[in-house]
Amino acid sequence: MTLLVSGDRVSDTLVIDRSLGEGAFAEVHRVRHEYLGWQAMKLFKRVASKEETVRMLDEARLLSTLGHPNIVRVFDANTVRTPEGVRGFFTMEYVAGGSLERLAAAHKSMVPRDLVAEVVTQIASGLAVAHDQDPPIVHRDVTMANVLVGYDGTGMRVRVSDFGLAKRADPFTHLASAQGTYAFMAPEVMRNQGYSCASDVWSVGVIAYLLLTNRFPFHQGGEEFSSFSFGRFNRSLLPPSSYNDEVDAELDRIVLAMLELDPQNRPATAQVLGDALRERAEAMAGAAGDSAGDSVGGPAASAGSAGLSGTAGSAGSAKSAVNRPPTQRARRLAEEALELARSPGELDRAADLMEEAVNLSPYLRDLHLSKLTLWRRGVMM
Structure with missing residues (x-):
């Protein structure tokens, strides 16, 4: 109650x-x-x-x-x-799409690579502003629940919430609050050696690894969350591509760098992380352009483009998630949104309903995302 x-x-x-x-x-x-x-x-x-x-x-x-x-x-x-x-x-701010947990649950297994890269890049952009303050503001509790996923006129917009709450929360309550918090906590924090910007970077690395592989780093299958103890760090960490062949070598490198046990070996701040992710995106965009130029209109060009697309990638899990029929709730939300959008003055409410729907269903996201972004711009279709 x-x-x-x-x-x-x-x-x-x-x-x-x-x-x-x-x-x-x-x-x-x-x-x-x-x-x-x-x-x-x-x-x-x-x-x-x-x-x-x-x-x-x-x-x-x-x-x-x-x-x-x-x-x-x-x-x-x-x-x-x-x-x-x-x-x-x-x-x-109210974000109708809800937390990253909802987006991840909708895919049931692995989230498409390029969608993950975009989510992590935007998380890094938000954290970078905090890390750039003097003195730096460290979030201390970056988890899936504290990352909200909404949409505006340009597309997906990720927002980081709950800055500063973790350090002032009741210690007993805070540590009991998840399944979550321990799973995303950096090794040095578990050793009571304090938080740093690099500790936030570790937490973002856990999010990236979880979204790409549907498993926590250093976590063995069959274990319960209660087994998230310091001893798990004695295991070697496999790269995300070991579980998801959609993950490229550079993304592997970035994620593993975020999850270095020694904070000195991680990206020092979210700005450093964001720069690495943007450099990867630019390199991949350039490679895609070169591939298209070499094989204009041919089968190889088509295959190359598909391999670099987060929504048309080769991983079967991504395709199956998009093709999976939406849940009854997601379908109902989308239908209500489409009906409401026809009424004068109701476009914002329609967009909120559709935002919920597309985060609940990859199928509906694929079907209605362009419509949602237009609604967020105030354009009726």
């Missing part, structure tokens, strides 16, 4: 719409702001004062003022009375 439910009034301008999920130390709701529309609200289960809530958000609020497209905007922080007493909350 959540602390607040649909219809509860948070303030004069905020009303709870529905629950979006909860973790060990907070629950998240979609709320309707009387003037600003949909927002997301994170309600802390154990934080009671407005002052403490604001302190927890110091870094998130600082980064929000920079207006970077890959960082979630934070709007307000306050307290609300719940059946369990006064609790702190903050409101932030």
Whole structure:
């Protein structure tokens, strides 16, 4: 049972719409702001004062003022009375597509290589802004749940959320909160040697490896999450291409570099990581152009293009995910979006519904992504 439910009034301008999920130390709701529309609200289960809530958000609020497209905007922080007493909350940008967990679950196995590369590049862009502050702002809890995947007029837009919350969260609650946090935690952090920008890079490496292979690095099949102990790092780490033949040698190199056990051997900051990913993308684009120039219109050109495409790659898992029929919920969301888009003034709501649908189903993403990006630009079809 959540602390607040649909219809509860948070303030004069905020009303709870529905629950979006909860973790060990907070629950998240979609709320309707009387003037600003949909927002997301994170309600802390154990934080009671407005002052403490604001302190927890110091870094998130600082980064929000920079207006970077890959960082979630934070709007307000306050307290609300719940059946369990006064609790702190903050409101932030609502991303209808949900977290990276939803996108990954929709593919059920491995996410297409180029989609993974784009996700990781955008995560790095957001973190780079934080790492570039003086002193650097370290996220400390980069996980699949803290990366949100939405769409704007240019296509997919990934946003990193929850900056600074991990270091101020209750230590017991924080470590109990996942299955998640331990699995994404750098070795030096587990040794209590502190966080650094390189620790964030490790967490991004775990995300990349998981998306590309459908398994955690250093994790053996059949083990439960409770087995995520320091001892697993005694195993050798196979490159992602050992499990996914769509992964190229350079992406292998970048992912393995992020997962170096010694932080001194990793990309030092997210900016360094982002630069490496962009250089790889440029090299692959150049190679694709050369291949097309050598075999204009021929079968070899067609095959070369397919091999470099994240949506038309050779890996059977990527193809099967796109061809898999959408779930009933995803199909219903898409149908509601298409119907709503025909009504004047409802294009934003239609886009939100379609954003949910395409992140739930690779098939619907392939079918409706171009339409969604047009809707985000305000263009009706």
